Amino acid sequence: MREHYLDKLKDHGDHGRPKKGILKSPINQLGNITHYSWMKECFPDFIWIALIIDYYGRRPAFTILSFIFKDFNDLSFELKSLQLSYILSLDDEKQGEFYEMLSQHIDIEVLNPLTILFNNNHGIFFEYFFKDGVTVEEKLEILENITDNYGHNKSDGATDVQYVILTFYIIFRQIIHATKNIKPAFEMLYYYQKTNHEEWEMRIYRPTVRSMFGSVQYMIYEHNSEFIKSFWKKLLEIGDCRLKYGMYENEYSIDEAFIEDIKVEFQKLIIDNMHSELEDSKFNVMMGSSVYALKILNELVECNLRDKVMGRLSLRIIIEIFIMLKYINKKADEQPDLWEKYQEYGIGKYKLILIKVREIDEFENSHLNPGLLDILVNEQIDEMFQDVDFRNFESKTNFRDKAIEVDEKELFDVYYDYESSYAHGLWGAVRESSMLKCVNPLHLGHNVPDVHLKKNLADVLPDAVRVFKKLLNFIDENYPLSEEFLSKYEVKNE
Numbered sequence: 001m002r003e004h005y006l007d008k009l010k011d012h013g014d015h016g017r018p019k020k021g022i023l024k025s026p027i028n029q030l031g032n033i034t035h036y037s038w039m040k041e042c043f044p045d046f047i048w049i050a051l052i053i054d055y056y057g058r059r060p061a062f063t064i065l066s067f068i069f070k071d072f073n074d075l076s077f078e079l080k081s082l083q084l085s086y087i088l089s090l091d092d093e094k095q096g097e098f099y100e101m102l103s104q105h106i107d108i109e110v111l112n113p114l115t116i117l118f119n120n121n122h123g124i125f126f127e128y129f130f131k132d133g134v135t136v137e138e139k140l141e142i143l144e145n146i147t148d149n150y151g152h153n154k155s156d157g158a159t160d161v162q163y164v165i166l167t168f169y170i171i172f173r174q175i176i177h178a179t180k181n182i183k184p185a186f187e188m189l190y191y192y193q194k195t196n197h198e199e200w201e202m203r204i205y206r207p208t209v210r211s212m213f214g215s216v217q218y219m220i221y222e223h224n225s226e227f228i229k230s231f232w233k234k235l236l237e238i239g240d241c242r243l244k245y246g247m248y249e250n251e252y253s254i255d256e257a258f259i260e261d262i263k264v265e266f267q268k269l270i271i272d273n274m275h276s277e278l279e280d281s282k283f284n285v286m287m288g289s290s291v292y293a294l295k296i297l298n299e300l301v302e303c304n305l306r307d308k309v310m311g312r313l314s315l316r317i318i319i320e321i322f323i324m325l326k327y328i329n330k331k332a333d334e335q336p337d338l339w340e341k342y343q344e345y346g347i348g349k350y351k352l353i354l355i356k357v358r359e360i361d362e363f364e365n366s367h368l369n370p371g372l373l374d375i376l377v378n379e380q381i382d383e384m385f386q387d388v389d390f391r392n393f394e395s396k397t398n399f400r401d402k403a404i405e406v407d408e409k410e411l412f413d414v415y416y417d418y419e420s421s422y423a424h425g426l427w428g429a430v431r432e433s434s435m436l437k438c439v440n441p442l443h444l445g446h447n448v449p450d451v452h453l454k455k456n457l458a459d460v461l462p463d464a465v466r467v468f469k470k471l472l473n474f475i476d477e478n479y480p481l482s483e484e485f486l487s488k489y490e491v492k493n494e
Contacts, residue, residue, distance in 0.1 A: 038153040040444055042221060043161075044231040045083035048111055050150035050161050051142075055110045058160060062193050065164055068105050069172045075101065081220075082168055085227035092124050099128040113139040113146075117234050140239050140442070147441040156197045159206045162213040163192055169220045185212055235442040243436040243448055250307050250459035258465070258489060259298050262472070265481050266291060273479065281339035282332065283479070286325055290475060293321045297468055306461040309422055309433050315464045316419035319411055320399070322471040327402040329478065348388045351377045355388075415463060433457055 036042055043050075053061040072079050077094050080086065087098060111129040116139045118125045150157035166189060185208055192205045266287065273283055296314045305311040324342075332338045354373045377383050397405065403412035421429040435447040436455060472491045475481065486492055 036217065036221065036223060038158060039147075039151045040232070041223060041228055042217075043147070043151045043158075044228055045085050045221070045224070046161050046165060047143075047146065047150075048084055048114065049082070049164050050146050050157065051110055051113065052106060053157070053160055053164070054146055054149065055106075059193070062164070062167075064105050066167070068102065069168050071101050071104070072172070081222065082165060083222065083224070085224040086222070088118065088125065088227075095124040096128075099124065103128060109134070113142040116140070116143075116238060117231065136238065143235070144239075144441045151441065154206075154210065156206070159209050163189065163209050165220065166209065166213055166216070167193075169216065232442075232444055236446070239440055239442050241438045241443060241448060242440045244439045245436060245450075245455050247454075248307060248456055248458050250456075250461075252306075252459050252462045254301060254461060254465060255489070259294070259301065261485055261488070262294055265485050266294070268482070269475075269479050281343060282329075285328070285339050285342055286475065286478065289321050289325055290471060293318045293468065293471060297464055300461060300464055306459045306464075307456040309429075309457070311457070311460040311464075312419045312422040312429075315460050315467065316416060316423055318464055318467050318471070319416045319419070322467060322474065323399070323403050323406060323408050323412065323416075325471070326406040326408065326474055329474075330406055344386070347377060347380075348386060351383055351386055352388045354383070411467070415467075 049065070052065060055061070056064060075097060079098065087095065090098070108129050109131050112131045112134055115126050115130045116136055149155060150161055152158055170189070188205050188208045191201065192209055195201050195205060269287065273280070296317050300306060300311055300314045305314060328338050328342055350373055354370065354377050357368070357370045357373065377386070400412055403409055403416070422433070431447065433455065434450050436450050438446050438448055469489065469491050472481065476486060476491065481491070
């Protein structure tokens with residue numbers, strides 16, 4: 001996992017607590033900050049510089065570009081910006097003069113790849129830099145390599161382009177003057193051009209260049225959303241997507257006897273506590289819910305859902321059952337009827353459905369069986385004596401608080417919240433499970449729906465087994481399981 005200097009929860013919001021429902025990122029707490037993505041928004045404007053650096057090599061290109069910048073003074077007009085969007089917005093005469101000067105320093109084939117983007121509506125550019133004999137595929141390959149090597153903000157290539165931009169605006173346009181405070185940074189700019197990226201000094205120089213570029217970016221960059229949108233749209237239309245499925249090799253193996261042995265243990269408990277089935281709500285709820293969790297675990301294995309979306313929902317159910325049982329058991333000392341209240345709450349939910357069902361005539365070809373609902377709702381108490389509670393059965397605490405109460409905060413904060421994204425179909429889960437990444441550098445890493453349903457997920461079974469063992473350990477504390485079983489599957493270690 002990558003480290004980030006702003007990755008602490010305490011740095012977000014109000015010391016890690018949401019403020020007005022928002023857990024705000026530290027940098028967004030500073031006020032209105034305009035952020036421009038180097039790849040998506042800045043790079044298209046400066047790609048011509050990257051092409052020059054890549055074609056001639058780093059140090060020769062710096063020299064060539066310094067000569068080009070000096071010749072800007074010989075133009076009949078003031079070139080106010082290095083942005084390609086600005087250059088292409090000049091009238092034909094000024095563009096022609098600029099390209100003529102540029103052609104004195106670089107070969108026309110350097111910027112030839114850009115002619116697949118700037119052709120019909122940019123006749124002057126096309127006229128100067130188009131070269132016969134180079135296919136669209138060859139131009140795209142060059143642009144892909146350029147984007148891959150110079151488009152990522154902290155790459156060596158991107159830093160070289162940012163250095164060139166700084167050199168022009170600071171040295172040739174003098175938008176910033178060296179003062180005592182920033183003189184060391186100016187000195188680093190000087191040494192940057194003379195130092196290879198492999199040398200250790202670059203670990204200091206590169207961050208300095210990027211930091212300086214970021215600090216003056218608002219002075220030297222004018223966002224042109226129409227140009228940016230058109231740039232990436234054309235590339236998306238020309239090149240093909242290359243989809244990355246990110247397939248997982250799930251190698252975890254479960255002991256084939258594990259589930260069968262759990263069945264045997266549960267059967268023993270039921271036989272040993274036969275009398276409790278009639279009078280003990282705690283036993284009924286605990287064992288009934290545990291068997292429900294076992295059914296989920298069994299389906300996870302038997303139906304091979306372990307790397308599927310439904311596998312994550314299965315884990316969420318097992319976690320919720322475990323935490324809820326553990327919480328009720330703890331609170332039942334203070335509120336002895338809590339097990340009964342939990343049962344009443346669940347049947348009350350069924351009663352509400354039944355009431356609504358009776359207002360609908362047809363339920364043909366539906367899994368919902370009104371007759372069965374009627375039987376279940378009225379099984380213990382006539383429904384006319386049953387209330388429907390729209391609150392949680394124990395309304396003082398939400399589910400997260402319940403997890404904290406029983407020392408399972410980590411299980412909730414990480415696993416339960418993660419699986420809940422899948423249960424509710426939130427975008428994070430949709431993105432991970434149902435969208436494919438396009439790895440064509442010219443397509444900005446856009447996402448494509450996995451309509452062929454080929455993408456799998458990481459195996460959820462190891463976590464499901466671990467949580468189920470925690471549940472078994474909890475059951476053992478209330479209704480002892482056999483030592484042989486506990487030892488065989490190391491239940492006590494969870």
